[in-house]
Amino acid sequence: MHLITGANGQIGSALSKALIQKYGSDNVLLSDIRPIQMDAKFVILDVLDKNAMQQVVEINKVTHIYHLAAILSAKGEANPIWAWDINMKGYLNILDVAHNYKVEKVFYPSSIAAFGSDIDLSVARQNDVRNPETVYGISKVAGEIWGKYYFDKYGLDVRSVRFPGVIGWESMPGGGTTDYAVEIYHEALKHNYYECFLDENEALPMIYMEDTIRSIIELMNAPKEKITIRTSYNLQGISFAPKDIVAAIKHKLPNFKVKYVPDFRQEIAAAWPNVLDDRQAKQDWGWNPKFDLEKITNDMFLHLKPIYEKEQC
Numbered sequence: 425m426h427l428i429t430g431a432n433g434q435i436g437s438a439l440s441k442a443l444i445q446k447y448g449s450d451n452v453l454l455s456d457i458r459p460i461q462m463d464a465k466f467v468i469l470d471v472l473d474k475n476a477m478q479q480v481v482e483i484n485k486v487t488h489i490y491h492l493a494a495i496l497s498a499k500g501e502a503n504p505i506w507a508w509d510i511n512m513k514g515y516l517n518i519l520d521v522a523h524n525y526k527v528e529k530v531f532y533p534s535s536i537a538a539f540g541s542d543i544d545l546s547v548a549r550q551n552d553v554r555n556p557e558t559v560y561g562i563s564k565v566a567g568e569i570w571g572k573y574y575f576d577k578y579g580l581d582v583r584s585v586r587f588p589g590v591i592g593w594e595s596m597p598g599g600g601t602t603d604y605a606v607e608i609y610h611e612a613l614k615h616n617y618y619e620c621f622l623d624e625n626e627a628l629p630m631i632y633m634e635d636t637i638r639s640i641i642e643l644m645n646a647p648k649e650k651i652t653i654r655t656s657y658n659l660q661g662i663s664f665a666p667k668d669i670v671a672a673i674k675h676k677l678p679n680f681k682v683k684y685v686p687d688f689r690q691e692i693a694a695a696w697p698n699v700l701d702d703r704q705a706k707q708d709w710g711w712n713p714k715f716d717l718e719k720i721t722n723d724m725f726l727h728l729k730p731i732y733e734k735e736q737c
């Protein structure tokens with residue numbers, strides 16, 4: 425059984441559909457603290473409740489866990505200790521239950537937030553020093569190292585990537601610093617206007633949802649001997665700044681207007697790398713992103729335009 429925590433989130437809702445399609449609805453169990461809208465096997469599970477987690481894993485004979493439940497960067501800065509508890513204690517519960525119940529594989533998403541401004545931010549290499557400047561980033565670095573610890577000490581097969589900001593039409597983002605890159609498409613189609621909370625030149629690594637989901641499935645299915653990184657693999661999709669996404673949208677909506685009103689999230693973004701060097705992921709398990717900014721924009725419009733046109737009727 426494949427168990428997803430945080431299945432109601434931005435990535436979780438897309439991963440849920442993909443895993444159900446791949447493994448069948450009987451073999452995928454979704455969980456979250458918020459009920460889902462999908463017609464699928466689902467259980468309410470707070471990752472801080474270790475007893476409940478043990479029961480869910482034991483009763484359902486869970487073999488694979490995709491641990492997506494977390495508090496993201498912007499929300500985490502508003503309440504650091506709460507974010508640390510959920511991100512850290514929640515993950516330690518997962519690792520310990522996975523070890524005790526002989527779960528075969530655990531997927532753990534780390535983030536570009538694992539890096540801080542003391543590296544060359546033009547490109548973060550796989551083993552660059554990780555001195556993050558948000559509680560979210562601190563929890564991701566600690567999580568990476570705990571995953572490696574469980575692999576080294578107990579042989580638990582933990583696999584992880586450092587995701588860039590994720591863009592998709594299926595779901596709304598959950599309080600991160602890269603949320604603008606999803607919101608902007610919705611606001612463009614709804615109001616032809618967007619107030620951007622990042623500076624127009626703030627380049628960050630991004631990845632389209634289809635590539636995101638494919639990376640999880642490919643990494644989880646790669647032969648064990650190919651996995652040489654047990655902290656977390658850098659994963660690159662495409663890097664761009666707000667002004668680039670605005671230009672891409674203007675190709676489709678020439679009257680689209682943007683006002684830049686940078687807030688506290690600009691400071692977070694300024695300490696993150698512009699590009700992730702993902703050569704190790706490419707070499708080890710064949711990572712290859714397929715979506716550039718033009719393809720992303722075309723696909724976002726393809727799916728979102730009919731929704732907003734219908735709403736306006």
Ligand SMILES: NC(=O)c1ccc[n+]([C@@H]2O[C@H](COP(=O)([O-])OP(=O)(O)OC[C@H]3O[C@@H](n4cnc5c(N)ncnc54)[C@H](O)[C@@H]3O)[C@@H](O)[C@H]2O)c1
Pocket residue numbers: 429430431432433434435436455456457458469470471472491492493494495496510514533534535536586587588589590591596597598599600602
């Ligand atoms: N979305 C991105 O751009 C991005 C980038 C890098 C890494 N990640 C990582 O990927 C994972 C998923 O991200 P997302 O964007 O889908 O996040 P999200 O905020 O959209 O979803 C997180 C989900 O976790 C659930 N949750 C919160 N507290 C919980 C608890 N105590 N127990 C169980 N569930 C709980 C929430 O209800 C929510 O549905 C996270 O670990 C995140 O750090 C995301």
